[in-house]
Amino acid sequence: MKTSTITLWSCCALLLTTVLNSCKKEIQQPKENSEIITISYPEPYELANIILALTDYGKSDRWEVQKDFEYYREVLDYFTPVQNHPLLDSVNYSRAKWKELLSFRTDAYAFAFNNQNQLYRTTDFYANKGVQPFDDHLTLVNDFVEKSNFRDFFKKHLPYYEKIKKRYAQTQYLNEMRSFLKAEFGDQFSQDQKYEVVVSPFVGRMNCHRTIDSITTADFITLPKYVITDSIQIQPKNIATSVHNLFTEMDHGYVNPTTEHYRELVLENFDAALWDHKSGYNENSEFGVFNEYMTWAVYDIFLTKHFPEYAREVGLYWSYQNDSRGFKYAQAFSQQLLKCYTERKEGQTLKDLYPQLLNWTAEFQKKATKPTVVSPKDSLAAAFSASTKIPLTFSEPMHASDTLSVFVLDGKNFKKIHRLTKAKNQISWNATKTELVLSIDLPNDRPAYYIQFNWWGAPYPLQSDKGVLIASGRYFKVQKK
Numbered sequence: 001m002k003t004s005t006i007t008l009w010s011c012c013a014l015l016l017t018t019v020l021n022s023c024k025k026e027i028q029q030p031k032e033n034s035e036i037i038t039i040s041y042p043e044p045y046e047l048a049n050i051i052l053a054l055t056d057y058g059k060s061d062r063w064e065v066q067k068d069f070e071y072y073r074e075v076l077d078y079f080t081p082v083q084n085h086p087l088l089d090s091v092n093y094s095r096a097k098w099k100e101l102l103s104f105r106t107d108a109y110a111f112a113f114n115n116q117n118q119l120y121r122t123t124d125f126y127a128n129k130g131v132q133p134f135d136d137h138l139t140l141v142n143d144f145v146e147k148s149n150f151r152d153f154f155k156k157h158l159p160y161y162e163k164i165k166k167r168y169a170q171t172q173y174l175n176e177m178r179s180f181l182k183a184e185f186g187d188q189f190s191q192d193q194k195y196e197v198v199v200s201p202f203v204g205r206m207n208c209h210r211t212i213d214s215i216t217t218a219d220f221i222t223l224p225k226y227v228i229t230d231s232i233q234i235q236p237k238n239i240a241t242s243v244h245n246l247f248t249e250m251d252h253g254y255v256n257p258t259t260e261h262y263r264e265l266v267l268e269n270f271d272a273a274l275w276d277h278k279s280g281y282n283e284n285s286e287f288g289v290f291n292e293y294m295t296w297a298v299y300d301i302f303l304t305k306h307f308p309e310y311a312r313e314v315g316l317y318w319s320y321q322n323d324s325r326g327f328k329y330a331q332a333f334s335q336q337l338l339k340c341y342t343e344r345k346e347g348q349t350l351k352d353l354y355p356q357l358l359n360w361t362a363e364f365q366k367k368a369t370k371p372t373v374v375s376p377k378d379s380l381a382a383a384f385s386a387s388t389k390i391p392l393t394f395s396e397p398m399h400a401s402d403t404l405s406v407f408v409l410d411g412k413n414f415k416k417i418h419r420l421t422k423a424k425n426q427i428s429w430n431a432t433k434t435e436l437v438l439s440i441d442l443p444n445d446r447p448a449y450y451i452q453f454n455w456w457g458a459p460y461p462l463q464s465d466k467g468v469l470i471a472s473g474r475y476f477k478v479q480k481k
Contacts, residue, residue: 037174037175037178037195037196037197038194038195038196038197039165039168039169039196039197039199040196040197040198040199040218041161041162041164041165041198041199041200042108042109042198043113043151043154044108044109044111044112044113044119045105045106045108045109045198045200045220046154046161046200047108047141047145047150047154048104048105048107048108048134049065049105049200049202049203050075050079050150050202051087051088051091051104051141051144052064052065052091052093052101052104052105052202053065053072053075053202054075054076054079054083054088055088055089055091055092055093056088056092057092057093057094058092061094061095063204063205064095064101064204064205065202065203065204066201066202066203066204066222066223066225066228069201069225069228069229069231070229071157071160071201071228071229072201072202074157075153078148078153079148079153081147081148082144082147082148085140085143085144085147085148086140087137087140087141087143087144090137090140091104091133091137093133098206099128099131100131100133101206102127102128102206102208103126103127103128103131103132103133103134104133104134104137105203105220106127106208106210106220107125107126107127107132107133107134107135108134109125109198109212109218109220110122110123110124110125110126110212111134113151117145117146117151118142119138119141119142119145121135123212123213124213125210125212125213127208127210164199164201164223164227164228165199167227168197168199168223168227171224171226171227171234171239172239172242172243172246173239173243173306174197174246176306177243177246177247177250177251177302178250180302180305181250181251181253181254181298182254183349184254184298184349184350184351185254185255185257185258185349185350185351186254186351188253188254188257193215193216193217194215194216194217195216195217195218196212196216196217196218196219197218197219197221197246198218198219198220198221199221199223200223201223201227201228203220203221203222203223204222205222207219207220207221207222207245207246207248207249208220208249209249209250209252209253217253219246219249219250221245221246221249222245223245224238224239224242224245226238226242236307236309236310237307237310237314239307240303240306240307240310240311240314241310241314241317243302244296244299244318247299247302248295248296248299251295251298251299252291252295255291255294255295255298256287256291258351258354259287259290259291259294259354260287261351261354262354262355262358263287265354265355265358266287266290266354266358267286268358268362269358269359269361269362270289270290270358270361270362270365271365272287272288272289272290274365274368275289275290275293275327275328275329275333275361275365275368276289276326276327276328277326277327277328277370278326279292279325279326279327280326281326289327292322292327293327293329293330293333293334294337296318296319296322296327296330296334297333297334297337297338298337298350299315299318300315300318300334300337300338301337301338301341301350303315304338313459315334316331316459316461317456317457317458319331319334319469320454320455320456320458320461320469320472320473321456321472323454323469323471323472324471324472324473328370328468328471329364329368329370329468330469331461331463331467331468331469332364332368332466332467332468333361335467336357336360336364337350337353337357340353340356340357340360341353364466367466368466368468369395369396369464369466369468370468370471371394371395371396371398371463371464371468371469371470372394372395372470372471373392373393373394373395373470373474373476374393374394374395375391375392375393376392376476377476378476378477379476379477379478379479380476380477380478380479381478381479381480381481382442382478382479382480382481383480383481384442384443384444384446384480384481385441385442385444386441387439387440387441388439388440388441388442388478389437389438389439390437390438390439390440390451390478391435391436391437392435392436392437392438393434393435393436394433394434394435394436394464395434396434396464396465397432397433397434397464397465398429398433398434398436398462398463398464398465399433399463399464399465399467400429400433401427401460401462402421402422402423402427403419403420403421403422403427403460404419404420404427404438404453404460404461404462405417405418405419405420405453405457405458405459405460405461406418406420406438406440406451406452406453406458407450407451407452407453407455407457407458407475408440408442408449408450408451408452409449409450409451409452409475410446410449410450411448411450415449417457417458418440418441419460420438420439420440425439426438426439426440427439433465438451442478444480446480447479447480448477448478448479448480449477449478450475450476450477450478451475451476451477451478452473452474452475453470453473453474453475454469454470454471454472454473454474455472455473
């Protein structure tokens, strides 16, 4: 996270929990997939994920490995006797070694067990070229399998794995995704093409889309909590929020070749360096930044078709997330593609809209700027009351919204989301729209608060006149006078 601290991470976790449990409607589940999509739960892949979950990093990092469900606790208990196995130290990859971590987990897909319960490589698939940690540690991995009796554990839990596959198929709009993408971009797969969705309940982040061989494509996906546990009720908003895990991987199989089709137009009209802020997507891929913008913008359009009641809200929340990943104009880009799509001519598809969108990016990037809070830079002093006055000055004219979402945090703990309105005299803009005074209830029983904008759960963003968000998670301290 570029703009976050421990405070922000705590806020994020609580907000995500709030979002995923907020809607109380009954959901009519979509049909299970009936096309070429296969949901796969490979034994070696689960082995790799269990190993990573048992490492010190896997246990301590709050995002890498999903926790707090019964199966996770069963894994910790069952594998206690091998907790000091040397393999766990050898593959204790932190986020700084994300390629090794991702490759160890994902490359396990290319292995199988022989009749002697030894793992061997079955394909030449590697998640990241030049990185092969699963191969490098194969002797230790096989020793871990033997010492831990892993295969007995896996066999015992087959009913649980089948339940996960079934629930995933029932809730994730697989056919709807494929039908939508085929209609908008054309069918990118031949009749003999295989498409797999590879799952494990432990994957907490780093979804990836990979070509396995000449006829097989696979997406390695994070599963929603409501799929891996019975304790969370499945609701429409939950699904709208979580289907992005697969959709924004699957649509790379359609977006990427379309971008290649328009390669000269993209290179001429989209300067990746101007659109990127340390995302990492501009380092090894000619079109990595553009394709990431595009896949998420296409997801927003999918939401309008299948989750119209939640499309704006959920799409905005993921724009906050993508802004924090380094895609600093995510909201403006998505809104422009949605505008083009809404106003498209009869018969036009998303593929046809590339030239129109790229004309816009060429003009937008000439004057694109990221709004910042000029004052206060880090903190300010205020007299706490039921209407504490907080003055803000911005680097450029802002969208003078009559309603804003503002988070108030108390130290490391999430405190409250305030919905401030002009009608209640809680928002006051100056004539140039570069200065704003907020009136917020800050109880006098605390020495300080943190004020935060544009994060998960905020339906009314703070953004410039150009439609560009203030950096997601931007916050400052308010100290009691």
